[in-house]
Structures are given as structure tokens and as C-alpha cells.
Amino acid sequence: MGLSTKAVKKSPWVFHVNTGACNNCDIEIVDLLTPRFDVERFGIKLVGSPRHADALLVTGGVTAQAAPRLREVYRQTPKPCVVFAIGACACGKGIFTTGYHMVGPVDKIIREIDPDAIIAYVPGCPPKPEAIISGVVKALAAI
Amino acid sequence: MNQQQLNTRISEIRDKLTAIEQKPDNRIWLSCESENAYAVNKFLFEEVPLRFVIATVIDSDDYFEVLYHYAYDEIGCMVTLKALIRDRENPAIESIAPFLPGAEWIEREMHDLMGIEFRNHPDMRRLILSDDWPVGVYPLRKDAKKPAERPDGEPSRRPTVQSQSPARRTVQLSKPVLPVGPFHPLQEEMELFQLAVDGEIVTDIDMRISYNHRGMEKIAETLQFDQVPFLVSRICGICSASHPLAYVQAVEEFAGITPPDRALYVRTIINELERIHSHILWVGLAGHFIGYDTVFMWAWKYREPVLDLLEEITGNRNNYGNVRIGGCREDIPDELKPKIIAEMDKIEKKMVMLTKAVLDDPVLHVRLKGIGILKKEDAINYCVTGPTARASGVDIDVRRDEPYAAYGVLNWNVITQPEGDVFAKAVVRLLETLEAIKIVKEALVKLPKGPVAIEVKQIPAGEGCGHAEAPRGETFHYVRSDGGNRPVRHKMRAPSYVNVPSFKASCLGGNIADVTITLASVDPCYSCTERLAVVKDRGGKVLHDYETLLKLSREKTEKIRKEIL
Numbered sequence: 001m002g003l004s005t006k007a008v009k010k011s012p013w014v015f016h017v018n019t020g021a022c023n024n025c026d027i028e029i030v031d032l033l034t035p036r037f038d039v040e041r042f043g044i045k046l047v048g049s050p051r052h053a054d055a056l057l058v059t060g061g062v063t064a065q066a067a068p069r070l071r072e073v074y075r076q077t078p079k080p081c082v083v084f085a086i087g088a089c090a091c092g093k094g095i096f097t098t099g100y101h102m103v104g105p106v107d108k109i110i111r112e113i114d115p116d117a118i119i120a121y122v123p124g125c126p127p128k129p130e131a132i133i134s135g136v137v138k139a140l141a142a143i
Numbered sequence: 144m145n146q147q148q149l150n151t152r153i154s155e156i157r158d159k160l161t162a163i164e165q166k167p168d169n170r171i172w173l174s175c176e177s178e179n180a181y182a183v184n185k186f187l188f189e190e191v192p193l194r195f196v197i198a199t200v201i202d203s204d205d206y207f208e209v210l211y212h213y214a215y216d217e218i219g220c221m222v223t224l225k226a227l228i229r230d231r232e233n234p235a236i237e238s239i240a241p242f243l244p245g246a247e248w249i250e251r252e253m254h255d256l257m258g259i260e261f262r263n264h265p266d267m268r269r270l271i272l273s274d275d276w277p278v279g280v281y282p283l284r285k286d287a288k289k290p291a292e293r294p295d296g297e298p299s300r301r302p303t304v305q306s307q308s309p310a311r312r313t314v315q316l317s318k319p320v321l322p323v324g325p326f327h328p329l330q331e332e333m334e335l336f337q338l339a340v341d342g343e344i345v346t347d348i349d350m351r352i353s354y355n356h357r358g359m360e361k362i363a364e365t366l367q368f369d370q371v372p373f374l375v376s377r378i379c380g381i382c383s384a385s386h387p388l389a390y391v392q393a394v395e396e397f398a399g400i401t402p403p404d405r406a407l408y409v410r411t412i413i414n415e416l417e418r419i420h421s422h423i424l425w426v427g428l429a430g431h432f433i434g435y436d437t438v439f440m441w442a443w444k445y446r447e448p449v450l451d452l453l454e455e456i457t458g459n460r461n462n463y464g465n466v467r468i469g470g471c472r473e474d475i476p477d478e479l480k481p482k483i484i485a486e487m488d489k490i491e492k493k494m495v496m497l498t499k500a501v502l503d504d505p506v507l508h509v510r511l512k513g514i515g516i517l518k519k520e521d522a523i524n525y526c527v528t529g530p531t532a533r534a535s536g537v538d539i540d541v542r543r544d545e546p547y548a549a550y551g552v553l554n555w556n557v558i559t560q561p562e563g564d565v566f567a568k569a570v571v572r573l574l575e576t577l578e579a580i581k582i583v584k585e586a587l588v589k590l591p592k593g594p595v596a597i598e599v600k601q602i603p604a605g606e607g608c609g610h611a612e613a614p615r616g617e618t619f620h621y622v623r624s625d626g627g628n629r630p631v632r633h634k635m636r637a638p639s640y641v642n643v644p645s646f647k648a649s650c651l652g653g654n655i656a657d658v659t660i661t662l663a664s665v666d667p668c669y670s671c672t673e674r675l676a677v678v679k680d681r682g683g684k685v686l687h688d689y690e691t692l693l694k695l696s697r698e699k700t701e702k703i704r705k706e707i708l
Binding site for chain 2: 018019020021022023024025026027028030031034035036060061063064065066069094095096098099100101102125126128
């Protein structure tokens with residue numbers, strides 16, 4: 001395990017990217033920071049810039065307008081980084097699969113610019129906060 | 144005015160209409176040709192006067208129909224004006240935005256999605272489709288091709304129609320431009336406003352939205368009536384009880400379905416639990432914006448038991464999927480009643496404490512009073528709803544004006560405040576939370592016995608409007624059926640769609656340090672608005688980013704605190 005991988009796994013700082021989600025996964029992510037789940041005690045911190053982040057928490061099925069911004073955010077994130085596709089939409093466009101404005105899902109957009117990206121999936125509509133924590137733990141154990 | 148007087152008033156403009164129909168009693172359907180639409184709309188909005196709700200455009204093979212939906216809140220009556228555009232090749236109609244700012248966005252949206260031209264619109268730039276969407280492709284038309292079969296049109300970053308009017312409102316990029324957003328560290332959604340600033344004072348504001356547009360209205364046309372509630376509950380995760388309810392009420396209205404009493408009570412309880420958790424969520428975020436992170440943490444802690452209750456009743460913390468045409472899917476088990484009441488008592492105590500703490504805090508008084516004022520006439524012109532309207536002294540609440548579910552038989556009060564500033568909005572939400580707790584408790588005590596749903600065999604042809612009071616304001620759904628098993632047109636309007644444009648009225652002339660809390664004060668929900676905003680650096684120098692803005696806001700609070708204490 002290289003130094004940079006170790007740095008990602010210890011106290012991962014995360015950046016939250018909404019690409020056209022319904023707000024549900026997003027409030028559950030914010031919920032993680034508040035007293036009941038309080039992931040900051042594990043050193044997981046929501047940061048204000050992708051340049052500070054070890055992981056991206058991506059929600060939503062990626063709309064046509066959000067796709068270029070998602071790519072840009074991914075480019076700005078220092079590598080290695082883990083992309084978490086959170087929720088049914090991020091994993092596979094969910095109920096919006098047939099929408100004319102949807103170009104996702106998240107893995108398709110990210111793989112267009114980086115075929116080797118590390119992508120973890122947390123399904124659910126919305127996934128419960130416990131599920132998100134479990135997903136993060138499993139993904140970090142796997143890399 | 145009562146219903147009779149309203150009918151008489153509307154019939155004054157009979158000569159410009161081709162038909163007046165009334166079904167059921169509190170729904171009036173007017174028809175006219177497109178040339179007369181401007182005059183009739185002006186009459187309805189300014190003379191009667193009615194509150195503009197939204198407009199819908201329908202592609203009916205030979206012609207386009209533009210439906211203008213209005214509400215008369217005093218008696219809970221909805222008036223819909225249908226304007227027929229017979230020229231399919233070059234569909235055009237006179238814009239009503241010059242006298243009705245609340246219609247500006249919807250006309251831009253109808254132009255994007257259906258290709259209707261609105262003559263004399265002040266700012267006909269692209270609103271809802273992405274920058275690279277091909278020109279001349281209108282996704283909501285019945286003959287629209289799927290993206291895969293579509294020829295690649297010329298992608299355009301420019302507006303598809305140049306505005307004719309000199310009063311075009313765009314932020315002058317030669318001035319210093321301050322982008323707010325797009326990614327907030329703690330706001331759940333992307334959002335961005337371009338603020339033109341002169342020193343510390345905001346002089347203009349522009350919004351670009353589209354980022355969250357998922358094309359739900361088209362998706363709804365591919366789903367069966369019974370599947371649509373699952374789609375519309377995902378318009379917004381925080382209003383996921385009120386959207387399906389408004390849709391279901393629209394269908395029940397024209398299908399003549401009356402759900403059993405118990406279902407009405409269950410709907411009320413779930414909607415009020417949603418309001419409680421949504422308002423507490425807002426209080427927390429508002430606290431964060433002005434540097435009261437303790438409030439943020441405590442408020443979100445108080446919110447958790449409400450989510451637990453919702454999970455126990457419906458099986459999910461959000462996206463309840465409980466309401467269906469003809470009733471509810473899940474019942475509230477009787478053994479759960481004491482638990483819900485006990486939790487409500489606990490939350491009530493905490494909320495009373497929190498409300499007192501906010502109302503008694505001298506720092507908050509100075510920090511939030513007189514900030515981001517939305518005047519009553521602006522509130523009416525921008526057609527805002529919900530707590531945003533009620534904090535500006537506009538006394539409207541769908542739950543009281545057109546009682547649905549069990550609201551008509553329960554005792555509760557509509558909270559209004561005259562000031563229109565951020566403080567008033569906070570007060571309205573805090574007091575409304577206490578009212579919601581009262582409603583839940585009373586509804587649980589009165590919960591009648593019986594089934595929660597009736598069997599629905601068929602949805603007949605027809606059209607209906609349904610609205611419900613979501614935590615952020617009125618959600619409105621219009622459904623048209625041709626007797627098949629799918630809606631032919633389904634229009635959804637969420638409260639933020641009308642509340643967000645009111646920033647133009649409330650932010651201008653304000654201080655930069657007050658912008659975050661003013662923007663947050665309407666509890667904007669961009670997924671509700673079906674779109675988000677991002678700004679690209681077009682040569683305008685970026686002066687502050689979000690972090691600096693948040694810092695400015697917090698420093699101002701801190702300064703006030705030192706001065707006072």
C-alpha cells in the first residue's frame with residue numbers, strides 16, 4: 001500500500017456532488033454529520049472543495065447540464081480518490097432512466113475520462129445513513 | 144367574494160371567452176383563442192384578482208393549448224384559462240410576464256420544452272435545458288424523438304430566441320460579479336446565483352438553472368396512474384408526502400373517487416410529520432448560515448425521532464410511497480399511537496425551548512430583523528406561497544383555504560407575520576412546527592376506524608387540478624387523462640419554483656454578508672424547482688467564494704454579539 005493510498009484511507013475527507021438528485025440522498029449525507037451518526041468522530045469530514053477531498057460522494061443520475069461539471073470536479077480531485085455513487089439514481093439512473101435529460105449514470109460519466117477510476121456503489125432510495133457508512137467502510141477496506 | 148360573486152365577476156369578460164365550464168363547483172374552466180389570452184389574463188390577475196399558480200402547455204395533435212392556472216384562495220377555488228394556439232408551425236402567444244413577474248420562468252420553460260414563442264417576454268433566455276441541448280428540439284412534444292434517435296442538432300450556448308424587449312435583465316459582467324455556489328460545503332444541492340455588487344451592496348441578481356432538470360413530466364406520461372406517485376415523490380426527498388398527495392387529489396377529483404375517512408387522517412398525519420422534520424431541518428441550516436452551529440446540530444438531533452416514526456409507519460425514512468389513488472397503502476397500527484403521541488410530546492418541549500431561545504436572543508433580533516425583506520406586493524406579484532408568503536403578510540394556506548385530507552375538521556391556526564424579513568420567516572416556521580405537532584396529536588386521537596383504501600377499477604377521461612400545502616408552500620399538480628391507463632399530460636409545480644425568483648425582490652439593495660441567509664430564508668429546494676445552477680467564469684473576476692461568504696455572514700453575527708453583550 002503506497003503512501004497516497006494510506007492517506008486516502010485514514011480520515012477520508014469527502015466532497016459532496018449533487019448531479020440532479022431529489023435531495024433525499026443529500027439530506028441523508030448531511031445527516032451523517034449530525035449527532036446521531038456523527039461520522040466526524042472517524043475523521044470523515046465534508047469539505048468545501050474537491051481539491052481537498054479523498055472521496056467524492058455523488059448523488060443523482062447526472063443530468064445533461066451537470067455531466068460536464070461532474071467531470072470537472074473529478075479532474076480537480078487529487079488521485080487516488082474513491083467515487084461513491086450514492087443512491088439508486090447515481091448507481092443506475094433509477095426511476096429516471098427514460099428521462100430525456102439524463103445522461104448518466106455516474107460510473108459512465110467518470111469512466112469516460114478515467115477508465116481506471118475507483119467507484120463504489122451504495123444502492124437504495126435513499127440508502128439509510130447506516131448503509132452509506134457501511135459502503136464507505138467496505139470500499140476503504142477493499143482498496 | 145363567495146362562489147356566486149366570483150362567477151359573476153368572471154363572466155364580465157365573457158365576450159373574450161369561447162366557453163365557461165364549472166366542474167366540480169370550485170373549479171372553473173375558461174377557454175379562449177390565443178389572441179385574447181393576454182387581455183383575459185390581465186383581467187384575472189389584476190382585476191378579480193386571482194393568484195397565479197402556474198401555466199401548462201399541452202400538445203394536442205392539431206393545436207397547442209396553454210393553460211393558465213389561477214387560484215382564488217378566499218374560497219379555495221381554482222380557475223384555469225385554456226388558450227388555443229392553432230398555428231402548429233409557428234406557435235406564438237403574447238407574454239404575460241410584463242405585468243406578472245411570477246410567470247417569467249414558466250414562459251421560458253414552455254419555450255424550451257414545447258417551442259412556444261412568447262412575444263414581448265422580457266428575458267427569453269434558455270432556462271431549463273442544458274447548454275448543449277440542440278436548437279429546435281422540443282422534448283415535451285408528442286412527436287419528440289428519443290435522444291438516441293435524434294439527429295445531432297447544432298448545440299447552442301446562446302439563447303434560442305433573442306429577446307425583443309429592451310428591458311432585458313442580465314447581470315452586467317463588467318461589474319464585479321459574485322457567484323454564490325455552485326457547491327456549498329453544507330447545502331445539500333448545487334446552487335448558484337450571480338450577484339452584481341457595488342461595494343458591499345447587491346445591485347442585480349441572475350440565476351441559471353437546469354442542473355437538476357430530470358424531465359419528469361415526460362416520464363410521467365410513460366407510467367400508469369398507479370405508478371406515478373412513486374415518481375412524483377422523488378421530485379423532492381423532503382416533500383415526498385405532499386407531491387403524491389397533490390397528484391392523487393387531482394386524479395380523485397375528476398375520477399370522482401372518495402377515499403375512506405381513515406385514509407384522510409393517515410394522509411394528514413404523514414404530511415404533518417413531514418412538515419415537522421422539514422422545518423426543523425431548515426432551522427438547523429439557517430443556524431449554520433449565521434454561525435450558530437450548535438443550533439444546527441441540536442435541531443438535526445431533534446429531527447431524528449420524527450424520521451424514525453415515519454420509518455415505522457411507512458417503511459422508509461424519506462420517500463414514503465404511502466398515498467395511492469383511493470386511499471393509502473399502509474395503515475398506522477393502533478399500537479403505534481401511544482408511541483407517536485409520546486414522541487410528539489417530547490419534540491414539542493424541545494421545539495418550545497428552541498422557539499423561545501430564538502425569539503429571546505437579542506443577537507438574532509439584530510442579525511435577522513429587517514434583512515432580506517420581501518414586501519407584500521412583491522410577494523403577490525411573484526406569486527410566492529407557503530411560509531415565504533405568510534411571513535410577508537399574505538394569508539394563504541391550502542390546508543385552510545381548500546381543506547383536503549382531514550385538515551377541515553381539526554383545530555389549528557395559520558401563522559402569519561407582516562414583516563417579510565428573515566426573522567419573520569423563521570418565526571413562521573417555528574410556530575408552524577408547533578401547530579403541526581398539535582395537528583398530529585389531534586388527528587391520532589380522532590383517527591376513525593375502518594379501511595384505509597378502496598378499490599379503484601378505472602380512471603375515466605377528464606382533467607383535474609390538485610394542490611397541497613408542502614412544507615415550502617403549495618404544490619400543484621394538473622393531470623389530464625384520455626381514458627387510457629396513463630396520463631396524457633401531467634404538470635407538476637413545486638413551491639420553490641415560484642419562491643426562488645422572489646430573490647430578485649428580496650436580495651437587491653442588501654448587504655453581501657446577508658445574502659446567504661436571505662437565499663436560505665425561503666428554504667429553497669432546487670430539486671423541487673427541477674433544476675440547479677452553476678456559473679462559469681466568463682472573464683468576470685471572482686471576488687469571493689462560498690467559504691468567504693459564510694465567513695462574512697458569521698463575522699457579522701459575531702460583531703453584533705460583541706456590540707450587544
